[in-house]
Amino acid sequence: MSDVLDDLRRHPDLEAPNLYAVDATDRLVLDEAAPALADAADGTVVVIGDRYGALTLGAIARHGVTGLRTHQDRLTGELALRENAERLGLGGFTSHALTPDLVAGARLVLLQLPRSLDALDEIAALVAEHADPAVVVVAGGRVKHMTTAMNDVLARHLAVVEARLARQKSRVLVASSPRPAVERPARRWPERDEHPDLGITVCAHGGAFAGAGVDIGTRALLAHLDALEVGEGTAVDLGCGTGVLAVALARLRPGLAVTATDESAAAVASARATVEANGVGDRVHVTRAVGTDGIPDASVDLVLLNPPFHVGATVHPGVARALFADAARVLRPGGELWAVWNSHLRYRPTLEQVVGPTRQLGRDPKFTVTASTRR
Template identity: 75%
Template sequence: MDADAGAQDDLLARLRRYPDLEAPNLHAVDATDRLILGEASSSWGAVSGEHVVVIGDHHGALTLGAIVRHGLSGVRTHQDRLLGERALQANAERLGVGGFRSLGLTPDLVADARFVLLQLPRSLDALDEIAGLVAAHADPGVLVVAGGRVKHMTTAMNDVLRRHFGDVQAHLARQKSRVLVASRPRPDDERPEQLWPRREEHLDLGVTVCAHGGAFAGTSVDIGTRALLRHLGAMPADATTALDLGCGTGVLAVLLARANERLTVTATDESAAAVASARATAAANGLEDRVVVARANGADVLPDASVDLVVLNPPFHVGAAVHAGIAQQLFAEAARVLRPGGELWAVWNSHLRYRSTLERVVGPTRQVARDPKFTVTASTRASR
């Protein structure tokens, strides 16, 4: 092993997920990170950092690993999750590594890039948006090294890449991970037109939903959200401030604002794709003046005891792992920002049995509706 590769491996061994959720079954580095770095290192030679882009880095392994092994500076990186972005920064500061800057998923991110290191998203739409952006704006000689865990990869990913690149090769799997290498961006007239965010009108709800590729559920309205929407009329009518916590594409925020013209709604999500989608959804429905969308860890953009109502459809996955910790953190955030007497209305998979947690973290909780799939509850914030 060369000295630079050894320094890279030493750095990877010291990475943490913090401030993201940490648990024994959650890791800051996986075999896919190492495989992508190894495949890229064998291809790029003496490339400068200004021509290297990293997309989808989980907690900094790809960005910092590439910088340390090759002495790069000026690397551009994009992470959809805010906590991934903060973990990258925390690891860089703790280990004394610099040489990167974080950007949105925009043409500036990939302009003139010659190498793109990509952790494959699980959503084909997310991959399509990324691949289209790279093919349209990167250097014509760009090489995309995209990796993932084999159990989460499908041949449809190859097909998506082939819409935008003339050459896509699947390399042999190692340690249950595999790399796809894409090159030769297709000319503009041979690639599908990129129309992001996409739009869909839902006549039954009277709402237009906009979604970027990485937004959960895309332009559809997921069944958990629909279960909570059935009870909009029972939510406090005297509320003037509300929070859609983990807003996704902003459907709950928009319909809350529409149902109560006195209400100002803050919508937060840590996903950059969700935030961009929710802003577009608010604008498409003429409610951008009463729906304020912010990228946040929970509700860290709001002060304590500042809202009357919180609505929440919490996720129960952290990446590919099932973990209840993220929902518990969101319950705690709801409790923090609710005024005494304010209410958290939540929908959750019935088998998760969150009611006792809600009672403990937020306050008295009543069951509004329940079926084998979903439970809807209303929790009243106890006096502080």
């Protein structure tokens, strides 16, 4: 009999021979949770961190789970899940934000462990506070990315944490028994940090890159914004993260209408909080989208870009090229893409080819800042 996991695709995410829609962790989590899935009542199963639908569709196809709720941080993951489900004729799930309604009354949570301990802390806190007291969390990851600190984070919120035997370089942690409210840490998400040197307050949920700090790539690009000639029109902060660049741009050029866009749900929630905390909600619109989806062609005067150029833990040239092409599509002729990137990646020839003439604004051994003019 064909296994649904064998038929999953990554699309619309990048697809390549060395990039997979399913890995050994997906299979291990489903196997460890199989007895609980077989007995699960309608509406009691939650999946968090499913990458392309393996956990969600595996639970549905293999065990007939119904009323499943799922949360995926990356929008490409959500879209891949929907496409896989439609192609395979599967349903019975709904997508949710990382909010109480996701886990309310849940008795079984399947979790792909996030790399970030802060992201794990936010998830564990939500489960402990809002899931059924009998909830069991089956959390899996690749052994090389797991640390005992993950056990400690889970144990802050759930009293029982057990590590199961590894298989095919993956391992599962099983956590249960939510701690009483008086034993759990105080709520901390989103975090909020003042940066007097920049005059910006940054808000961040657990899964947001750099947290409530300001990463050095963003600082490198911020150092050159005073040289911007554009003073009015429209701008996009592409891959906005916590929204620092969007806020700085809105303050520096009040005549610009800024769209901040990111595919990460944690980033978008963080950016919205950052925008409100800095009083620029009237000039910055934050939206969750893949790249520049939803923005008309040749409609933008300026794009700022400081995203990670990675697929998982791997730098992949297709990511950068796709982002540059997204920027080029929405820029008006004469509009500019201001980008910061790791100097060793040498993206200038790609920028010249995809966007247009590119000048260097700054460079050090770590980062290069460039401005590319749309032909």
